[in-house]
Amino acid sequence: MGPRMPEAPQPDTRLDELAARLEHAAQQLRTGDLPAERAAALVDECARIAAEAGAELDRRVRAGDSAVGAPAPGQLALGS
Numbered sequence: 001m002g003p004r005m006p007e008a009p010q011p012d013t014r015l016d017e018l019a020a021r022l023e024h025a026a027q028q029l030r031t032g033d034l035p036a037e038r039a040a041a042l043v044d045e046c047a048r049i050a051a052e053a054g055a056e057l058d059r060r061v062r063a064g065d066s067a068v069g070a071p072a073p074g075q076l077a078l079g080s
Helices: 011-031 036-067
Strands: none
Touching: 011 036
């Protein structure tokens, strides 16, 4: 057998990573010790990370909707 390729991060791991990055950035911003330019750049980075997390959540919802043939528990099938 050839060398194993590293596995892609699990989806929950990806969201956890993004959340951790946002939390770290928020901590830095709360200190008030950052120069204005660095704080502005960090806010921009937070917006980008939040958009990435939102896109990941949307992707999961779409994947779940298309991968499941039966409606989710508590939901009626269309046309019912």
